[in-house]
Amino acid sequence: MNYSDQVYQIALHKLNGIGIMRAKHILSRMPLNDFFQLNKNTLRSVTGFSLSFLNKLNFKDALNSAEIEVNQLNKNKVSFSFYDNDSYPNRLKNCSDPPLILYHYGNGKLSPKKTVAIVGSRNASITGKKITKNLVNELSSHNITIVSGLAY
Known part of the structure; x- marks a missing residue:
């Protein structure tokens, strides 16, 4: 199934074991939708993550949960900025451990x-x-x- 970029971004955030460092690593190697669609052996060779780690990631649950969250966000007029989006504040990108997602309601000016x-x-x-x-x-x-x- 094809999901929106927003669903993939939130799904990545929902995966246990994926923090900002691993997320940056993934984003530097492939489009985010590929991460969710490629088989685990291919992901292992592209990311260098162990097969045991990749097998613990529940993509289906993360994607289903993310799809529900995106619908709720849209319903409540809440937006978000993902780490690699242009709208994500540069001041935060330079932090050692920035949040992967910033949610905002109302004016979305994040600086x-x-x-x-x-x-x-x-x-x-x-x-x-x-x-x-x-x-x-x-x-x-x-x-x-x-x-x-x-x-x-």
Whole structure:
């Protein structure tokens, strides 16, 4: 089945064992759709990854999950920038361990002058969620870009 670039990008992000270093390695050697379509022996020879590692990657589940996520993102008007997209901020590309994907809602300018990053737990308390909601509402009214890892 042919998927959109967005589905392949999110699917790569969903694969256990694929972080930014392996993702860069893959992207430097082949188009992303090839990574999901080539057989494991070919992938081994092209990427140098071990066959045991490649066999642990569940492409089907990652692609199915990514397709659902892309539909949800579109439905909620949320966009994202993948590491090798032109819209991905250069300042982050130069970090040693940048995120593979940046999600954004609203204005997609990812190199603004006024930026606040919100970092937190995926298991936030009720109080933490209330504080975050109030903080985000206040900051957004002052034309400040809010960066979050979507933990909230």
